[in-house]
Amino acid sequence: SEDTRDIYVKYFLWLVAGFSFFTYVHEVIKEVMTSTFTDFYHYFMNAKLLAQGFDIWKTDSPEVIAQTNLMISQLGVSCKAVIVHSMGFFLIFSPLTFLPPETAVILWVVLCQISFILSIAIIFKTVEGIDRGKALCGIFLVFNFWPLREDLHLGQPNALILLLLSLSLFSVKHKQFLLAGIFLGLGIQMKEFFLPMLLFCLRKKYWKMLAGALCILVLVKCEAIFVFGIDKEFSYWSHHAQFFSSLLNFSSGRGIDIFSVSLVDLWHRLSKGLLHARISQSIMVIFFSSVLWRAWKLTGQNKDEVKSGKLLLEFCFFITFCFILSPWVHEINLIVLCLPLLVSWCYIANRPSNVNFILFAVAYLILGLKYSFISFPFCASGILASLLAVKAAGCVFLFFLIDRLLRQDMP
Numbered sequence: 001s002e003d004t005r006d007i008y009v010k011y012f013l014w015l016v017a018g019f020s021f022f023t024y025v026h027e028v029i030k031e032v033m034t035s036t037f038t039d040f041y042h043y044f045m046n047a048k049l050l051a052q053g054f055d056i057w058k059t060d061s062p063e064v065i066a067q068t069n070l071m072i073s074q075l076g077v078s079c080k081a082v083i084v085h086s087m088g089f090f091l092i093f094s095p096l097t098f099l100p101p102e103t104a105v106i107l108w109v110v111l112c113q114i115s116f117i118l119s120i121a122i123i124f125k126t127v128e129g130i131d132r133g134k135a136l137c138g139i140f141l142v143f144n145f146w147p148l149r150e151d152l153h154l155g156q157p158n159a160l161i162l163l164l165l166s167l168s169l170f171s172v173k174h175k176q177f178l179l180a181g182i183f184l185g186l187g188i189q190m191k192e193f194f195l196p197m198l199l200f201c202l203r204k205k206y207w208k209m210l211a212g213a214l215c216i217l218v219l220v221k222c223e224a225i226f227v228f229g230i231d232k233e234f235s236y237w238s239h240h241a242q243f244f245s246s247l248l249n250f251s252s253g254r255g256i257d258i259f260s261v262s263l264v265d266l267w268h269r270l271s272k273g274l275l276h277a278r279i280s281q282s283i284m285v286i287f288f289s290s291v292l293w294r295a296w297k298l299t300g301q302n303k304d305e306v307k308s309g310k311l312l313l314e315f316c317f318f319i320t321f322c323f324i325l326s327p328w329v330h331e332i333n334l335i336v337l338c339l340p341l342l343v344s345w346c347y348i349a350n351r352p353s354n355v356n357f358i359l360f361a362v363a364y365l366i367l368g369l370k371y372s373f374i375s376f377p378f379c380a381s382g383i384l385a386s387l388l389a390v391k392a393a394g395c396v397f398l399f400f401l402i403d404r405l406l407r408q409d410m411p
Contacts, residue, residue, distance in 0.1 A: 013136040020143035028113055031152050037105050040155025041077045044104060047090040047097045050228045056083055057235040075101060084243065084328070087224035087232055088189040088217075089157075094227075108155060116148070116159040116335075122166040123339060126173055127312065127346040134349040138342050145341075146370040147334040158335040161190045165197075165339055169315050172209065181212020188213065189220050191333070193326040199292075200318040203299050244327060261334075264327040266392040288325055291399065295321050298406045310406065313347065316340030317402050323395045331391060334367055340398060341367070347405055359401040366394030 031037075046056045048071065054064050096104040120142055124135050142148070151158050164187035171180035181201070188194045201210035225233050264284060271280045299314040320340050323329055341364060348356045 010133060013133055013140075017136040017139040017143075020140045024143045024148070027149055028109070028152060032106065032109055035153050035155070036077045037109075037153075037155035038077060040105050040108055041075050041101070043085070043090070043093050043155075043157075044097055044101060045071045045075060046083060046085075047094045050087065050090050050232065051094060051097065053229070055232055055235050057232070057239040059083075083239070086189065086192055086221075087228050087236055088220040089191075091220065091224040091227060092186075092190065093157075105155065109152070112152075112155075112157065112159040115163040119159065119162045119166045119338070120342070122163070122170050123342045124346075126166070126170045127343060129350050130346045134346060137349070138345055141345060141364065141368075142338050142342065145335070145338060145368045147331050147368070148338075149370075151332040151335050154332060156332045156335075157190055158333055161187050161194070162336050162338060164190065165194075165319065165336065169312065169339070172206070172315065173311060177206050177208035178212040180206075181209040181214075182216050184209065185213035185216030186220075189217060193328070194319075194322050194336075196322045196325055197318050199296075200299070200315060203296055204314070259330050260328055261331055261391040262327050262329040263324055263392040263395065266390065291321060291324055294403060298403060312343045313402050313406050316343050317399070317406065320395055320399045320402060324392075324399060329392070334391065334394075337367060337395070337398065340402060344398070344401055344405065351408075353408075356401065356404060359397060359404065363394050363397035363401055366397065367391055 045068070049056050049064070049067060052067070054067055055061065056064060058064055096108060099107065120139065124130055124138065130138075164183045168180045168183035168187065171177070171183060184197055184201075188197065198210060198213060201207075201213065221233070267280065267284055271283075275283075295317050299317060316339060319336065323333070323337065341360075344360055348360055
């Protein structure tokens with residue numbers, strides 16, 4: 001009978017959601033026992049160097065090189081990497097440096113995993129009209145999301161950023177705009193390519209949220225300058241100006257980070273040798289402008305009668321825009337896209353549509369499957385490299401899915 005079938009479907013959903021969750025728990029335990037957590041030790045080392053007065057962005061300084069090599073030998077891991085995090089991030093991270101490295105890394109992993117689980121719970125709490133079956137489907141989706149495992153393996157902070165953005169969205173929905181801004185500002189401080197999220201506050205005219213975000217950014221920045229020195233802040237911005245200008249340079253001599261899955265790098269791979277650098281840059285500028293115009297057009301100021309689902313989609317619209325705009329994105333950063341993916345899934349589950357589901361499936365499969373450069377490090381160039389970097393296209397599909405959902409929800 002139909003009732004019997006419904007019961008078996010519920011049992012099956014509990015089974016697959018539990019299988020996904022406990023499989024991931026196994027991955028966490030395995031990584032704790034075997035992983036070198038390269039990025040965590042990168043943060044640990046550079047936070048310590050900053051605290052000792054070294055300018056970590058002056059990578060050609062003999063003193064910095066000598067102290068870096070000494071610390072790498074002490075930690076027993078290889079943790080050299082491009083330093084793209086801000087002084088504010090290292091300030092937030094620095095309390096962990098007072099612990100033994102082995103203790104600090106365990107605490108960091110536990111904190112990140114709790115943050116991820118809390119994020120999923122908060123997202124489901126924020127979305128209205130989501131029943132247990134749809135939530136179980138969402139749990140299956142997120143715990144099978146491959147970037148989650150890459151993030152765990154390296155010890156990245158993206159789960160913390162996801163938690164902060166989820167808390168910001170939850171606060172916005174409940175009209176606690178100042179608190180929403182504080183959470184948003186902390187998320188931006190953790191990774192500054194989320195700065196375009198301030199456009200969301202401007203577009204929605206959430207002035208308290210904008211003020212909260214700017215205040216927390218200024219406060220953390222000032223405290224970091226007080227602790228580490230203003231000369232380090234100047235070095236940070238100088239380093240970033242050179243780093244990001246080189247990423248946006250489409251000249252023939254410009255190298256591509258083989259781990260980057262940004263739209264800029266995907267386009268550079270596809271257009272290199274076919275289009276003049278100026279033409280390629282112009283196409284990207286036109287595309288970015290069109291995407292921003294689209295996001296701006298569809299996200300007007302909400303009135304009380306507008307459904308809250310539209311507000312959630314608008315917030316997710318700008319999160320996805322951050323990933324499209326950034327010239328430097330690694331697969332591990334895609335964890336934050338669990339927020340727009342889950343909100344979109346809940347929206348589609350409540351308003352079934354074949355076209356919307358197909359768009360969602362394409363976006364999720366591109367973003368969530370395991371076929372990155374980390375999986376295939378020998379595929380660093382050529383046509384196959386371009387195909388493996390196609391995760392950037394997943395962000396575009398997700399953006400246009402949210403675009404379609406917003407247009408359907410317009411009166």
